[in-house]
Amino acid sequence: MVFADISGSTALFEALGNERATEAITQMTRRIGDALEACGGRVVKTLGDGVLGIFGDAAGAVSATATLLRQQHERQGRWPQPVRMELRVGVASGEVVEVDGDCYGDAVNVASRLCERAGAGEIWATETTVLLAGAAPEVWYRKMGLLEIRGKSELQMLYQVEWREDEAPDSLTMQATLMSSFAPEDSVLGKIQFSWHGVDHTFSSSDVPVLLGRATHAQLCINDPRVSRLHARIDWRNGGFVLTDMSSFGTWVRFEGSDSLVRLRRDGCQLHGTGEIALGVSFMEASAPVIRFHVAGASVHLV
Numbered sequence: 001m002v003f004a005d006i007s008g009s010t011a012l013f014e015a016l017g018n019e020r021a022t023e024a025i026t027q028m029t030r031r032i033g034d035a036l037e038a039c040g041g042r043v044v045k046t047l048g049d050g051v052l053g054i055f056g057d058a059a060g061a062v063s064a065t066a067t068l069l070r071q072q073h074e075r076q077g078r079w080p081q082p083v084r085m086e087l088r089v090g091v092a093s094g095e096v097v098e099v100d101g102d103c104y105g106d107a108v109n110v111a112s113r114l115c116e117r118a119g120a121g122e123i124w125a126t127e128t129t130v131l132l133a134g135a136a137p138e139v140w141y142r143k144m145g146l147l148e149i150r151g152k153s154e155l156q157m158l159y160q161v162e163w164r165e166d167e168a169p170d171s172l173t174m175q176a177t178l179m180s181s182f183a184p185e186d187s188v189l190g191k192i193q194f195s196w197h198g199v200d201h202t203f204s205s206s207d208v209p210v211l212l213g214r215a216t217h218a219q220l221c222i223n224d225p226r227v228s229r230l231h232a233r234i235d236w237r238n239g240g241f242v243l244t245d246m247s248s249f250g251t252w253v254r255f256e257g258s259d260s261l262v263r264l265r266r267d268g269c270q271l272h273g274t275g276e277i278a279l280g281v282s283f284m285e286a287s288a289p290v291i292r293f294h295v296a297g298a299s300v301h302l303v
Helices: 009-016 018-038 058-076 106-117 127-133
Strands: 002-007 042-047 050-054 086-091 097-099 102-104 123-126 140-147 156-162 191-196 199-204 210-213 232-237 240-245 251-255 261-264 268-271 274-279 290-296
Touching (some): 002 009, 002 018, 009 018, 018 042, 042 102, 050 106, 058 086, 058 123, 058 127, 058 156, 086 106, 123 127, 240 251, 240 261, 261 268
Parallel strands (some): 086 123
Antiparallel strands (some): 002 050, 002 086, 042 050, 097 102, 123 156, 140 156, 191 199, 232 240, 240 268, 274 290
């Protein structure tokens, strides 16, 4: 989801008056909508000086918003000072529900909250969005750390999408090193083994994050149409491997010796011992793509 609005529209009303400012904002929101649709998105609705849009993938959303801000930056140079309008954008990924032409869901709320917190000319995005988008063309990612988002009980890892071509890349998390920015939180020893179609893959705690999905660059490439392109990720946190679902249809976990299933929808759980992971469909489906896992190794903190 993408939420874009005009930063400082109150000052515009003070400078131009109600009628002229309303006309300028209406024209600007129309341009925002046109720009999003030109890049493959769809406008859900317009809210005053803001536009809510939806994209089929995170990479498209990130590229579209970067293009939008570049275009606006170019226009600003040709506009007189009183009518210059800066844009700010929030981007979030997740499941949404469409009802009567409107969209509802956590991703909608988070995109709106990120837009509120972003400064003029800034694009803020969630960690999931950045990971799913990957090395989108002509953008970089600046890691801002764990920040509070209104309505969320836990701090969220947030990134700024940098679209300015003249920005010094040395201070940014660049495309080529994107994955290294998702580093393990502590230096510990541990190993996890995955088995898929008779082939074993073993990763240590220093190898994270490990991506599971259909994408060819995923460390565990699962070629099944029910599996999302980037379906899930494995991180090492607080001395254990954590599986986080990022998919469209969910992930199921079954631990050896337990009859209960853990269903994940854009959330995570810690993996321990031995068990199985079903991607896209539950274990009840006989042909479900199932990966077997085994966690081994001591959680020894290095000092």
